[in-house]
Amino acid sequence: MIDSSKHLGKRKQLAELLESKGIKDRAVLSAIKSIPRHLFLDSSFEDHAYQDKAFPIAADQTISQPYTVAFQTELLAVKANDKILEIGTGSGYQTAVLLFLKARVYTIERQNELFKKTSLFFKKIGYKPKKMIFGDGYKGLVEEAPFDSIIVTAGAPFVPKALLAQLKIGGRLVIPVGDKTQIMTLFTRTSATSFEKKEFGDFSFVPLLENKS
Numbered sequence: 001m002i003d004s005s006k007h008l009g010k011r012k013q014l015a016e017l018l019e020s021k022g023i024k025d026r027a028v029l030s031a032i033k034s035i036p037r038h039l040f041l042d043s044s045f046e047d048h049a050y051q052d053k054a055f056p057i058a059a060d061q062t063i064s065q066p067y068t069v070a071f072q073t074e075l076l077a078v079k080a081n082d083k084i085l086e087i088g089t090g091s092g093y094q095t096a097v098l099l100f101l102k103a104r105v106y107t108i109e110r111q112n113e114l115f116k117k118t119s120l121f122f123k124k125i126g127y128k129p130k131k132m133i134f135g136d137g138y139k140g141l142v143e144e145a146p147f148d149s150i151i152v153t154a155g156a157p158f159v160p161k162a163l164l165a166q167l168k169i170g171g172r173l174v175i176p177v178g179d180k181t182q183i184m185t186l187f188t189r190t191s192a193t194s195f196e197k198k199e200f201g202d203f204s205f206v207p208l209l210e211n212k213s
């Protein structure tokens, strides 16, 4: 697993590109500059790792486009030590961004192949989420709730009630909602029973799937 000055140079350019596309959060931009995205991809895609594009990973899934990762992370407004639930571990790249921001990360993946692959990769590279869970993100993670924020990295046909219920007061849920394309949506919990909703334009994700059984 090699990281070189050539990779670093490309990452800097990628961070500059994301800034020109409207990402403002300095900590998010430095995460993009620091995390070796090429190691999260199959080696055949390594040369393309610092393009602002999604790429295929195992189990017919995709690593999200860097702009999307940065955009969702900016909406989360992460603070050090935040307890964050991520739905859709995938390649682990978004997880790595949250860890870089010093969050305590719980991450759920429903494809066993990806769950195993990314768990192994994290051990090798030394990234330490609090927990990696093989399971169904629609249910959230009730035994660890409440969370400071929850991020969904797959397109949700509807907003799962369990996820809203597992937010702290003041907590944020960032979720792309829709079938073919998704509207990036931010819910902020304003009291035990109320939520504020804001929408942020169209994105395109692989679907958040319900249990196979």
Ligand code: SAH
Pocket: 061, 062, 063, 064, 087, 088, 089, 090, 091, 092, 093, 094, 095, 108, 109, 110, 111, 114, 135, 136, 137, 138, 153, 154, 206, 207, 208, 209, 210, 211
């Ligand atoms: N953050 C990841 C995105 C991967 S794509 C990355 O940047 O690599 C979305 C992921 O969500 C896929 O890995 C998919 O298997 C997973 N997924 C889909 N439905 C899910 C569910 N119900 N629970 C947990 N993970 C789910």
